[in-house]
Amino acid sequence: MFSLTALPDGFHENPYPAYAALREDTPVCPQSDGSVILSRYEDLDLVYRDTARFISDKKAVFGPKYGVESPLYEHHTTSLVFNDPPPAHPRPEGDGWGDEPACLGADGARFDPACR
Incomplete structure (x- = not known):
């Protein structure tokens, strides 16, 4: 398996x-x-x-698993655009060259090296 x-x-x-x-x-x-x-x-x-x-609430799932003060909790609940349902996050937009929100972490830094 x-x-x-x-x-x-x-x-x-x-x-x-x-x-x-x-x-x-x-x-x-x-x-x-x-x-x-x-x-x-x-x-x-x-x-x-x-x-x-x-459940899709990552905070409810990862809080008990990692602890709300841990770096893993922060990573899993803030590093992607889709962690919160609309309207809390914008829909991905952009020209396909790495400036779209789907390629950026919460701090605006690129988190995916595949994003150009």
Whole structure:
């Protein structure tokens, strides 16, 4: 079974075969820490839209896990645009060259080296 704590050989160089295997063989893949990896669009779409059964409040999830004063809590709750539902965050805009909010952390610094 796929595990984030024991990635298959070559995963970092080319993760797509592992992703394809997840979608085909184990689209709902339990992890040893109690979390679950979803790999099919239909499952992800259901989870994102069903706010009655699934939580998206990272502060409620990561506070107890990391402690609200920890750097990991701050990272997981402030480093991405989509941590708060609209209208608390703007929709991503930009010319596709790295100035869009999706490429910037809360402090305005680029957090993704792939963003140009």
